[in-house]
Structure formats: structure tokens, C-alpha cells
Amino acid sequence: MADPLAVIIRFRGDPDDLLSRFEDARRSWVDRQEDEHERPVFYAACRERDGIAVVTVWVSAVRHRAFGDRLHPLTEATGLPHP
DSSP states (O other): OOSOEEEEEEEESOHHHHHHHHHHHHHHHHHTSOTTOOOOSEEEEEEETTEEEEEEEESSHHHHHHHHHHHHHHHHHTTOOOO
16 A cells, blocks of 8 residues: 555534434445445544544545545435535
């Protein structure tokens, strides 16, 4: 892994609701990928007092950007607020 990239994204609001919505968006993203799609090196989503934090690690900034560009419309469709 040449230049891995770790990203932390936070959403504010009800943690249970946000976690459920984010997971729905993430699963939609996974379902739309080919069998050989690029997966993150690491993924975690956890509750915080005032929302959720999502942590991903990608092999490169390019892979992260591709994920984010495809995930954004799916998070909007679930009604997630802007992180």
C-alpha cells in the first residue's frame, strides 16, 4: 500500500437513526458493485453521543474519491444530513 488514506466522517443527530440510514446507503453501494469491487482496507461505523462517526481506510485517495462520489447520492436518498 503506497499512500493509504484514512477518513473520518461525522454525522450529527440521533445515533441509532443515522447508523441505520448510513448502513442502508453503504449496503446499496455494495449491491451496485461488481464482484471484484475495491473494498476499503478498514471500515467502522460507531455511535457517538450526538451522532455517528464513520472511519474508512483506502489504498489511495483515488479509491476513496470513487467511493465517495458513488456513495453521496445514496446517502442523500436515505435522508442523511450533510456530514
